Amino acid sequence: MSTAVASLRPTLVQSWLRGWRHIAFLVLNLLTGTLAVGIAVGVLVGSVLVVVAGAGLLLLVPALWLGWWFAKEELARIEAFTGRRITLQPASHSKGWMVALGFTRTHWRAAAYAALHVLWGLFSGVLVSGALSGGLAVLAMPLYLDRMPAEGTLRLFSLFSLDSTQSRVTIWILALAVLAILPLAARHLTWVDATIARLTLGEDPDAEIAQLSERVEALTTSRTETVDSVESERRRIERDLHDGPQQRLVAIAMDLGMARERLAHDPEGARELLDKAHLASKEAIVEMRHVARGITPPILADRGLDAAVSALAVRSPVPVTVEAGEVGRLDPTTEAIGYYCVSELLTNVAKHSQARQATVRLDLHQHLTPPALVIQVEDDGVGGADPRGGTGLVGLRQRVSSVDGTIAVRSPTGGPTAVLIHLPARPATTPEQPTSTERPTTTGQPTTTGQPTTTEQPTPEEMR
Template sequence: MTILAALVDGPSDLGPRQAPPLPGATTTPRRSRRPLCRRTLSSWLTSWWAVALRGLDLLTSVAGLVLVALAVAGFFSLTAAGTGIMLLTPALWGAWALGQAERHVLAAFTGTDIGPSPVSPAPTWRRALGLDMVRLRALGWAALHWVWALVASAVVLALLTTSLTLLATPLLRPFAGSETVEVLWFASVSSPVEYAVTWLVGLVTFLVLPWLARGTANVDIALARWLVGADPQSELRAMRGRVQTLTTTREEAVDSVEAERRRIERDLHDGPQQRLVSIAMNLGLARTLLDSDADSARALLDEAHASSKEAIVEMRQVARGIVPPILADRGLDAAVSALAVRSPVPVEVTSRLRERLDPTVEAIAYFCISEALTNVAKHAGASTARVDLGLSPTLEGERLAITVSDDGRGGAVVGGGSGLTGLRQRIAAVDGELHVHSPRGGGTTVAIALPLRGRRTA
């Protein structure tokens, strides 16, 4: 390989040397041809793996033909007391296994990864019988693969054999019994010019063949990505839905933050601010009356002292709506238990959490539970409520599972004025899920799933 590259590039110290540019002169860089030659030679040598792939595809095409024939026989035998499923299921699973093998073959021979294997959302019994979309798509790939692989492999291998035969024709002349040599079934050569032309045709075919095989391998890659890899259309639809969800949740999060800011501002203005103004006025009057009317000044000081205590209580209530101290100090279990104690409806709390969660997740969970219990007290007409906390495993990892249920009148609808709209916005902003089951007269169950961002030990 090194010797061949050296022959292509030529000696590095031969040829005239270019004089250095003069100071201040502008030079235009010239593109060297040696990197291009190296890239071309490397691409040509690498493309021979595609020729080897065509030889292997002869075997996989035969396997695909057998599996398709087995699937067709099983499909038409389904009416015979269902015995065709004994042929159809192995064929579907065999096509899927062949597709997974093709994934590794393409990665080994072409260096191309066709993407992750799709996960079937079908029920377990359908996946076991192979009657899900993943296995059916694999069977479709096997049907197309055996036709394409058989044709492409036959063409590439035939051209390889022909090129080698044409290149070897001049070597066969001394062994021929006459001046004429049969090259192919339709041609023969006898003169030196014909030998030279034959050899040149064989050389050109031999040089072009790897890139032709590479082109056919690209078709294999496209078929595998289409039917064996992840469905690009479903991925595109999922990405489009994800963008729409993120746009909606961003707008709702901005609206929610603005509404929360206005609420805090209103609570501060209507509560502590008025108390502080009253305290300032009483202290000013007490200072004025301190020398002339000590009893009135003392009464004003007592009133200011009582107002300061009330202002502290109101400030604590406002702060509780931002970050409850008990949540930051003792965690979600203690904070939810405190919510249950303050609730006008008796609440039973069950927690299966063994360690502290991320503070952001705990805060979101706390406010979700607080909003849900507020809805129970205002709208449900329930006599008891229940809060359940735990971790739920999913395909994306563990999630915090929250269930708030009551025995009220039911009939709650998201967006129906029951306070669930703000809850849905808060949960959607962090990619959580909200499910509400509220039949009329049967109570309400609110199920919340929040993704876990991290853990911290207690």
């Protein structure tokens, strides 16, 4: 393992070769430092003129925007030459007019970066350019030294004598050492550029740590709630199966056994037991369908969320209008949670709202980041929905938060009630071919329903 890790580390030669990119970056600091001088002077003079006469806005606003553009380009240059990526702090929590004038915190921080870059950029650019040009000039000295005038004493930079061969060789070796060390030293100098940019332009490290800590805490809570929700659902299904269909199936088995024993000597009694078992079997079918409520139905896997929601609306005792946009097929998890949310909300409408009608809207908003499935359920009931009142909203919040979704409930006393759900939408990995025989729903057209007419009711063969 240690050998594999060591093989990933760059060798000294690779580091030296990559260091020339850092040298190029530092040489370009001469150009960017000169541009930063103009930006810093523009911001300074504009700020003074604003305080004195108010006319400085004509200079200050362009200077701030130019500083913001300069900062963005500098971050791109740092990443391109050094590989250090720094994210520009967004201009959030600012009013529109402040953003338009460039008076946000991000623009002022960009101006501060330009002022610092004037000092460090010009200093590092001059230092590295001088060392590079001087070293190359000395290395090339054997090519032109004999052509220089012989009068007087030859001196390099007015400091080093070049009269003797020994001094020339010494200076040449020193220049070679400078050029050998310069790429390695340049990596440390560009670290200063990156640090200045990170401190002035990048995200606040403390804020990032706080945000990540909050995110970890939210994910931990969401995971716990999701596990509790799944376990609660499992216990509900187990309890319902034990209390309902299982007891009826035991009774049916007993009736059939007694009917078989009576069939020879008491046909009439056997017929009554068979009729009783037949009726109990139909009731067991109905109970099984009630137990399966909330479990993903076949129509959801076959036809998608809009068709499954239309089926829910058909079964609702309250007339429901479904307005489905271009939702298409999504990943199974998103579709299952969306189906459960609509099912639970329509159940709440029927049980608690005293509403005369309800509306379900489905749409896929691609302009959001990330794209989100938006579900909106409204009713004209009495309102007053409270997540602490046992209306099922707690379970909805747990399921929605498990996939980083959001839910907002607006239900004043007296109504109406509106629930808005955002679920991060991921496209389906493989397209599903429709095989369901349920009634199709025209996408984008409202469908008003109120009577149970879906094929999820017991079929004639089951009812015979």
